[in-house]
Amino acid sequence: MAAVVTRISVAGDRPYDVLVGRDLAGDLPALIEGAAQVAVLFSAPLRARAEMIAAAAGIPAVLIEVPDAEAGKTVDVAAMCWDRLGERNFTRTDVIVGVGGGAVTDLAGYVAASWLRGVRWVPVSTSLLGMVDASVGGKTGVNIAAGKNLVGAFHPPAGVLCDLDALDTLPADDLLAGLAEVIKCGFIADPRILELAESYTDSAVLRELVERAIRVKAEVVSVDLKESGLREILNYGHTLGHAIEKREKYTWKHGHAVSVGMIFAGALGHLSGRLSFDVASQHRAVLESVGLPVSYSADAWPELLSAMRVDKKARAATLRFVVLDGLAKPGILSGPSEELLARAYAEVAR
Structure with a gap:
């Protein structure tokens, strides 16, 4: 019996769906159709999940490890990601995927919003906070000394994957x-x-x-x-x-x-x-x-x-x-x- 996937639509100028269920990696290709390559941003504890997502994409992938949690939401980390995209000759048809909690998906969305003034991106949320807050709504950003999320952009994703499997091993x-x-x-x-x-x-x-x-x-x-x-x-x-x-x-x-x-x-x-x-x-x-x-x-x-x-x-x-x-x-x-x-x-x- 196939796992039940709930689709929650987000309307607007650039509508998309939030998918809630288990084993959702197979739903990624439909969201990134037409992309020649994918960059997968992730923090160290999620390397195995990031590799699984990269393989499921079915196109050439570059894995970009970023610091965990809020330490990764900085202009310096974003600049490192831009450098990696430049090395890979990322074009407007390519796609960025953020695998992790709200901090990683906020960063991934901001990198996507600012690269070539906006490329497609997909948050793959692995935390409860990311699923219900950060990954839905298109708000992306990084922190600076003056405060949290003061630098960012509104950049709706192509779709959102909320894989409940990730919650089974989430720290209490x-x-x-x-x-x-x-x-x-x-x-x-x-x-x-x-x-x-x-x-x-x-x-x-x-x-x-x-x-x-x-x-x-x-x-x-x-x-x-x-x-x-x-x-x-x-x-x-x-x-x-x-x-x-x-x-x-x-x-x-x-x-x-x-x-x-x-x-x-x-x-x-x-x-x-x-x-x-x-x-x-x-x-x-x-x-x-x-x-x-x-x-x-x-x-x-x-x-x-x-x-x-x-x-x-x-x-x-x-x-x-x-x-x-x-x-x-x-x-x-x-x-x-x-x-x-x-x-x-x-x-x-x-």
């Missing part, structure tokens, strides 16, 4: 980090996710969580690719989360930082009079139930506030936060007072 901490982005989708759009997350124990429920989270993101980015409006809601919990990541020099996992950021966002929504105490409290209950962090150092607040002022969602000197007006009712809070922000952070620091 990485799976947990990905759950934060799944839970975020529950708060902003699909409350059923919150019920499933609190009780999930098997791969069937995990698959449903993956598919539900991808559908949330697909619906949003289909309407708003370039974050001009609706797409901002996907940044729920991210403003403080990114500031924590920067302060920790990216040694914290993205999902862990976003988890703390959601506690802050829930408190901000409640203290601004937009969200009930019950829903604000639900943030802590759900995130704690799966084992995600819900607090951070009180002493860090001045540094975090400074970092948030460089956030991509800020407009001029005005800070903007995604908050909730109710469960699955996201909105924007613009220009909150420093006193309100400090009170909300007190909920994180307790």
